[in-house]
Amino acid sequence: MSADEARPTIFALSSGRPPAALAVLRVSGPAAAEAGEELAGAFPPPRRAGLRTLRDPATGDPLDQALLLWFPGPGSATGEDLLEIHAHGGRATVDALLRTLGERLGCRPAEPGEFTRRAFENGRLDLNGAEALADLLAAETDGQRRAALAGSSLSGAIVRWQEAVLAASALLEAALDFSDEGDVAEAVDVAPLLRPIYREMHDLMARPPAERLRDGVRVVIAGPPNAGKSTLLNALVGREAAIVSPIAGTTRDRIEAPVAIGGVPFVLTDTAGLRDEAADAVEAIGVGLARDALAAADLVLWLGTDADVPAGPGVLKVATKADAAPPANAGLRVSAVTGEGLPLLSGLLVERARALLPGEGEVALNRRQRELVAQALDDLRAAMAARDPLLAAEALRAARGAFDRLTGRAATEDMLDALFGRFCIGK
Ligand SMILES: Nc1nc2c(ncn2[C@@H]2O[C@H](COP(=O)(O)OP(=O)(O)OP(=O)(O)O)[C@@H](O)[C@H]2O)c(=O)[nH]1
Ligand SMILES: [Mg+2]
Incomplete structure (x- = not known):
């Protein structure tokens, strides 16, 4: 059995509290197809809605008529097989569906943020994307909503920073490899590669912090x-x-x-x-x-x-x-x-x-991001100032480490628990 097959299949009500016109239930994981087929029969083609009668698999009793959407992994929101059920939003209907799913082997109720956590673990979004999503769900004003949308573009910027630092590292390593013992790559200057991203990160740090927009201006x-x-x-x-x-x-x-x-x-x-x-x-x-x-x-x-x-x-x-x-x-x-x-x-x-407050549509850094960008800035400064290419290479390695923590590639369990705990169940 592969690690993926060992993963529990999770389910939750992803829409608001019943009663409502509709209820959206999501089932994600390796057993999603099997559980869904027992409930609804054959699925519609991937990413197409299909109307199905949902039945209690034990008795054959109809539970509801619902739209089904099937997103096979890895191209789904969670990165694994994902079934979306758009059912009627009455309390009894939702309860019956959740109960039926819960009784299925390998299906268990999702914890808060667990769908998003799986998306993160499967590389569907990085930590900054997850934070931006949490902010978007918590947004109460238009400005917060726009800032959350802008926040997801930080991930793209980090990819560029990582590329520039990697290019500079490669330059240094090559020079170190090819130089004679006594003549260690004096000609290598990584500053032209690093200066543009240094400036960009520096400007980002000077902007108003994201927390003020999230928590409110204190008057x-x-x-x-x-x-x-x-x-x-x-x-x-x-x-x-x-x-x-x-x-x-x-x-x-x-x-x-x-x-x-x-x-x-x-x-x-x-x-x-x-x-x-x-x-x-x-x-x-x-x-x-x-x-x-x-x-x-x-x-x-x-x-x-x-x-x-x-x-x-x-x-x-x-x-x-x-x-x-x-x-x-x-x-x-x-x-x-x-x-x-x-x-x-x-x-x-x-x-x-x-x-x-951060300008409209501008990326603003939260406290976690500011700390890591500040560390990376220190490392870049050290790399540009170092006369010894060995020291410069070491400083760039440290900067790459800071970027990895920024994207969550080197995130700790505590950090992930704290972030994903901010989400509601079903997200
Ligand atoms: N006419 C008038 N009275 C006001 C106005 N604003 C407040 N008051 C009155 O001034 C008194 C004090 O008001 P508060 O708002 O309790 O004053 P405060 O500064 O909070 O007082 P403390 O909490 O004791 O420091 C109350 O009797 C209010 O009704 C106003 O604009 N016009
Ligand atoms: Mg008072």
Whole structure:
């Protein structure tokens, strides 16, 4: 029995939770054909839909009428034999089909991300492609969706980098092979081969990180007690996320509210009012948390006086209670009561946030990718600077190792578990 035959055949509901008009079930693995034929009889030709009656193989009872799609491996999404069943999406139908598949020898329910993991293991996509796919499935805004689509093009860039480094390595090895002992390949200069990809990787590192688009731009609302911070948060997110009261010191914890404004993902954070003399120990803790939040913010909405504006970039001054009180600062006047200034403030936030996010359709690196690209950049720099071709060859070998970890060719089990665990069952 080959290793492939030993692999369990997995199945799952790949579409959303029933009831729904349709349910898409997928069966992948060496026993997919056998299980499917017992269920549905002869398959339609590969990659063509065919209507079949599905039957319980034990009793012959009809279970459903469904469209079948047959993708023989290795040219399928998972790289192995893959059957797609487009059935009716009622709960009882889906349950009956899953139960029947589960009772088949060699078929077991798939774990989260297992279909994608098999695609990765069978070379259908690399680790970056899998990450881009996970981002695409998690995308809630248009920008996230576009970035996820752009992310899959990183794999192509890495192939080019690998080729350039391999060409440089070959040049060095050849020179080392042919040189005399005393005259070690002084004429070999790999820099012209490496400089273009070095520049490309360097530019990519300078771009805004992918996490900010995935997790949202962090906007912290800060200022003295009773300034109207919680009221402003509620107005911006359009729901009562934070308690509002006329008592100074109402907010003690950090309150985070994710929201999409103008298609841009934000996490707005309401904080305890900043004052030196906190009323009690709990408020003092809240003030400490507020200062931490300020330090980690991408943007700050400052509701206090001009004199107290916190240091750092990305501070927008906002003068609240425009309907009732004199402005606290020279910033934008807003009122939660009349709505004055709120659309303008939302617009300003979106404009500032866009500058902090990856450009539309641009590849952006996530933390894992940045660490590995940074390592490869160090190695390339060392290779270009090395006078000794042996050292240069060694540095290029290290760069190739970093690329292998980037594509997942040298990925660890823990890393793979963490990534594929992000997927839902059926993907
Ligand atoms: N007239 C008017 N009152 C406002 C406005 N915004 C907030 N308030 C009132 O100001 C008081 C304090 O509002 P909060 O939003 O709780 O203020 P805060 O800055 O979160 O206060 P702490 O959490 O205690 O630091 C409440 O009574 C609000 O109703 C506004 O735009 N106009
Ligand atoms: Mg508050």
